Amino acid sequence: MSAAVYPKVTLPSHVQTILITGAGGFVGQQLLISLSESFPNINFIITDVRAPSIPASIDQFKQRIASLGADLSNKDEVKNLFEGRQIDAIYAVHGIMSGGSEANFDLGYQVNVDSHTALLAATRAHHIQARQGSPLPLYVYVSGLAVYGGEKCIPEAEIEPETTPLFPETSYGTAKAICELYVFDYTRKGFIDGRIIRLPTVAIRSGAPSSAASSFISGLIREPLQGQRSECPVADSIDDPNLDNFPLYLSRVSTVIHNFIHVLSLPASAFPSYSRTVNFPGITVTTRDIIEALAVVGGSEALNLIDFKKDPKVLSIMAFWPGSFNQQAALSLGFIRDDPKTGFLDAVRDFQAELKRGQ
Amino acid sequence: MSAAVYPKVTLPSHVQTILITGAGGFVGQQLLISLSESFPNINFIITDVRAPSIPASIDQFKQRIASLGADLSNKDEVKNLFEGRQIDAIYAVHGIMSGGSEANFDLGYQVNVDSHTALLAATRAHHIQARQGSPLPLYVYVSGLAVYGGEKCIPEAEIEPETTPLFPETSYGTAKAICELYVFDYTRKGFIDGRIIRLPTVAIRSGAPSSAASSFISGLIREPLQGQRSECPVADSIDDPNLDNFPLYLSRVSTVIHNFIHVLSLPASAFPSYSRTVNFPGITVTTRDIIEALAVVGGSEALNLIDFKKDPKVLSIMAFWPGSFNQQAALSLGFIRDDPKTGFLDAVRDFQAELKRGQ
Incomplete structure (x- = not known):
């Protein structure tokens, strides 16, 4: 038994500093571990409501990691993340989970939409102030399958993303669908180089049980x-x-994290002109x-x-x-799918x- | 030659006061004329950036019409519209057109999204403060075909709404798609009784030419x-x-306005559980x-x-x-389509x- 082996990912050479929001959560921590181990020349800004801890396994990289506590629903605190820095790529991972945003409507939208539009606006402003000719900031927005709903969503279905309109039926899924629209429009306007990833269930999550039905x-x-x-x-x-x-429908943690990094390596030309969204493969x-x-x-x-x-x-x-979801588009872009049997x-x-x- | 004849519409009996935003624009004015002529017992609050004028043809109804100037991107001014009133139905018609919102990104979203979420929040608060047992406020959000985009959108296409994901390719269309999501989620949560209408091109518009390509x-x-x-x-x-x-793809003004009023007459049960959206018929x-x-x-x-x-x-x-757009869903809900030939x-x-x- 050994850890999974994935293709080596080469990131664009201009990516020297990466910001990860929601970095105190399970996915944020796994992403930080993998990125910091794989890319010894990249620095990280990690943030969450409280300054996230740096996992013990990457303690030796702590000089490359700045951990900041920030309330991203406060626009000034969002701006402060960029202050005096050059940030080349952003993983927007933060959010309130489905149970929480269903229980508190206003707080859910404040965190799951408003803080994301604040982060988008700050990223745009950051690029405008950057040195001339700087590449657009890479911006990965983490969405999920909660954007789907309606009568097609039943256990027997294989969803075809190309022919399935989004009918989210939770405030969590609605906020994800809204942010997807914003991220695409910021990209279309040339403010950021956005990529929208929809995650399947991630297994096995360590830590405490969450309020999610899954x-x-x-x-x-x-x-x-x-x-x-x-x-x-x-x-x-x-x-x-x-x-x-x-x-x-789920994916192994290490595969999800590999795909998180792979999406940053794709050229903008890999996407059609009208969409930057990819449904991660699952089994x-x-x-x-x-x-x-x-x-x-x-x-x-x-x-x-x-x-x-x-x-x-x-x-x-x-x-x-x-x-199930048709994953042909993701596979053709080089995203990895777990072995359906093992x-x-x-x-x-x-x-x-x-x-x-x-x- | 005589004016078009449409089926008589009966509105729910609790609808005694209707708020129309964007009431200074062409569609808002036509809607006010038709509603005030057809429903002699209904009162109107009409609003726009400047207090809208009351068309001469309905001057005799002016005692039933309160005209207010309001900047709806100011939350306090939105709240003031409801102050001391019981509003039973809302037509959210205001917005910056496609040319304007493409030219000024921030202003476009401020008006085309933020002022609408402020209006939704104020409507929700208004209902919470209303007398116990009041029916939910009816809320008609005016969207358009600009929510569509992507490779399916070509002159030869007949769009099937049931199998066509939204890929808006303008900030105008993106904002419409975002507001559709909010209006549905407010409805799902039981805060409002929302209906989302997507208009084809409206012909013939009087007044000055607009910046729209159409x-x-x-x-x-x-x-x-x-x-x-x-x-x-x-x-x-x-x-x-x-x-x-x-x-x-277009519709006659009088037909669009009839359909605007018809949508208010439909029971909530006319819609599926996962959507409140209807594409108005066109020719x-x-x-x-x-x-x-x-x-x-x-x-x-x-x-x-x-x-x-x-x-x-x-x-x-x-x-x-x-x-073209498949309009079977709209026709089965009783919306009117113009004669394709005449x-x-x-x-x-x-x-x-x-x-x-x-x-």
Whole structure:
């Protein structure tokens, strides 16, 4: 068992400083680890509501990393991130998750839209003030499959992005769709060089469970492998056909992070004139696949830590999760897809290895 | 020759006061005329940057009409519109047109998005403060076909709204798409009862030419029928095949206004759970059809007032205008479509009659 091997990514040579927002979160931290390890000449500004910690595994790179606490819904604090710096690329990863933005409408839009338009405006102003002839700032906006909705979104569906209008049915997904529009228009106007990435579920997330309905997907692995109980909201027993009936579309953490970096390496000409959006590839698994992977890695001891208990609320949300998305466009741009057969087990083994390193 | 006859519309009985923004513009004025004539028990708040005038033809209704000047990008001025009133329905018609919002990015978004989110927030707050059990405020957001773009948008296309993602390629269209998302989410959350209408080109617009590329469509009729010269940017002569090659999708003013009122009469249950958007029906004509209609109504005298002079800029925009949109959804909801054969000539005759009344 060894870590995944991905193609080497070469970033544009002008990228010397990268800003990562939401860098205290799981994805932000993984992205920072991978970027700082792979690109020894790049400096980082990382920010979150509180100054994000620098993971122990990259402590040796801390001189290349400036960690800043900032409230991005305050325009002055957004501007301050750029003050006295030349920032060449931005990963806009911050946001309030679906549960939180559904519970607090105003705060959700303040963070998930207004702080992003403030960041876009500050990036535009930063480029105007930059030395003449500077390349446009690369700007990666992190969207997700929550932009989809409507009658096409059912477990049996394979969504065709080219023929599927967006009908978000949460404030979280609505805000993502709104920001996608802004990022494209800033790009079209020549203010930034934007790229919009839509993530599948990321597995296995370490850390605490989140309010997202999909939280159990990582939870069914994460908690039992650490000797803790975990609830399976999909089924009442291991014989429940629900375990086979709700497909889950996801990607291994290391693959998502590789694709995050790959998108920065693409020339603007890789995209059509009317869109900068790419749906990251994913694989489709069932809850039974998850449980079987847990059994392979953790044995019956881990398996016995699962409490089967249907949650009608989670199931009602899952009834509108498409099982699959056509990923031809992403694959032709060089994005990586996990092995459909072994991908989830690989993700579980990654997590197990991470646990061992942490001991 | 008589005015068009449309089915009688019955509005919900609780609608006693209607707010119209952008009421100084052509569509806002026509809407006010039609509503005030058809509904003698309804009161109106009309607003624009300057307090809109009340058209002479409805001077007898002026006691039912409060005209207010307001800068809707100022949240306090938005709130003031509701102060001390009970407003039951809102037509959000205001905005900066495509030319203006393309020329001034920040002002465009300030007016075409920020003032609309301020109006939505004020409407939500207004309902919270209303007497218990009040029906949700009806909220009609005026969008347009500028939300479409991308490779499907060519003159030969018939756009299928159900399978066509939005790829706006102007800041104007982007702002429309953003506001559509907000209006739907406010509706989904139960803050308003929203309806989103996408207009085709409206013909014949009276008043001054606008900066829109489509301005010539009304201009080819409006100016010559008043003895003034008008430029045809599509062709270099009356024999130019361009006159037949660029289909134009439009609707007669009176039909658009009827449909504006009809949308207020529909129950919320007429819409699917995931969308409140309807593309208004239209008919497809060519520039030659326009010129022939001018000849029928104005004779060779009017025809001789057209200066044929290709404008490559206008033609490059027209190359991405879809010739037609599937309108089955709108027709099944009871929206009216002009007669495909006589509709444009009817629109020209409407305009001629308006000129005669004005003399």
